[in-house]
Amino acid sequence: MAVQDVGRENAARALDRTRVDNARKNRKKIWLLWLLIGPGILVMLGENDAPSMLSYSATGSQFGIGFFLPFVLLTFAMAYIAQEITVRLGAVSKTGHAELIYRRFGRFWGNFAMLDLLFTNLLTLVTEFVGVVAGAGYFGIPAGWAVFGAIVLIGVSYTFRRYWTWERVVMILSLSNLVFIPIAIMAHPSWGAIGHSLITFGPLPGGWNSNTIIIMLSDIGATITPWMLFFQQGAVSDKGLSIKDLTHGRIDTALGAFLAAVAAMACIIATAPLYIHHMNASQFGTAQFAQALVPYVGHVGGALFALGILEAGLVAATAIATSSAYAYGEVRRQAHSLNRNFKEAKSFYAVLFAALVVTGGIVAIPHFPLEYVVLIVNVIAVLTMPPAIGFLLLLINDKEVVGEYRNTWFLNVLGIGVGVFVSLAGLLYAMTIIFPNWQL
């Protein structure tokens, strides 16, 4: 079968496929794994973004080591259930998430899905730059320069004009999310308390109140968001993963979920000393967290914390801007691949950079109420998730789309479970807002 338009995109994909096929033929298992991992690690560590790490910091400083440590593990298990579906959808249909929704459900429902995605993406991108500015601010770098530097750095990652190279660069950068592990160790945590909390899901200081619910919702939003679905399916399709690679796609997603969960738990453990020493961290921003931690983790630990937030913002900004550009290109039926150069995919790169420049510019506006955006961005992400999970489950059960690779009844139970859990968490939040005196 001939490919009508060979172009750079197909040639690059063919080159990548040849390397994968050769590795498989020669039974080079580790090399094969290295070639096929990427989208899962990127999406999971990308979701450990600036507002997420801030959410985990707030969790650690307000609740210490207890209920939320295993809870975060649970949320990443749920994220795996949702993201594994996108691997199958991408590898089987070779198409992005937005395009599938438009094709099967039409423009009316597709536009709603896109509205949710673009709204949450733009809000989240703003908070990524807040993270970049706050992290850079710890080292005395002015906000304007921090935003400018971040956009230039992100821009450089796209100059390789190869999905493969971009993926490797961002994936290696994203691994610095694990910097929260040494910070957690520097905080000299009680390993007994960590073990106890993982087994018993406790303690939960203060019990269930509106603050606990907002933190819980924020931690869910720090793990499961609509952009992840669009990004991973787009990346799997752009990378050219085939049906034969499904197992490796699952390993990639599980590895990403594991690494991200460890980094998230490390962040909670690292900020737990603030709870133990009764510091009121409810109004803390990123920079304040880094400074407040210095007495407990030292100047090196504080600097690493600020660096970790900066990196989290950078990686997520890249991934989220890319997910927006993928979705836009899919819906407009225009070129949308990182294997294309700027000339071949003008609108794809234009959307990508417009999203970065506009949101970065917003952060640079003096007196913009950034703290409110950071506060609600994870919450909004959770609230827009139920319809996204609904479409995800409808697509993965669609015989015409995925054929024999559709969900089993067991996977459907898990998927519906995630959807119900996220919806109920949202309703719980609504109850605390509508009835402020309501107690569980």
Add this chain to the structure above:
Amino acid sequence: MLEEAGLAPNVERKMRLDRLQRQPEVVGEILKEHVERQQQTEGLTLRKLSPGVKAMIWFLRLYVVFMTVVVVVNVVQTVHP
């Protein structure tokens, strides 16, 4: 075919993108599954939504609208306590 086109494992590293771009039949062979699946997806039409599915999608959409109002109320409460 792959060996003839210089895509055998031992010469893989020497292979260049521009060389592949000039060999559409080789690219077609390598991306056979990709192209077939893509064509299959392009042939997809709108699925018929049962009343149950329609009701579910509408319910989830109304959920988002309701929750958006709740978030706005929350933000107003936070800004003007």
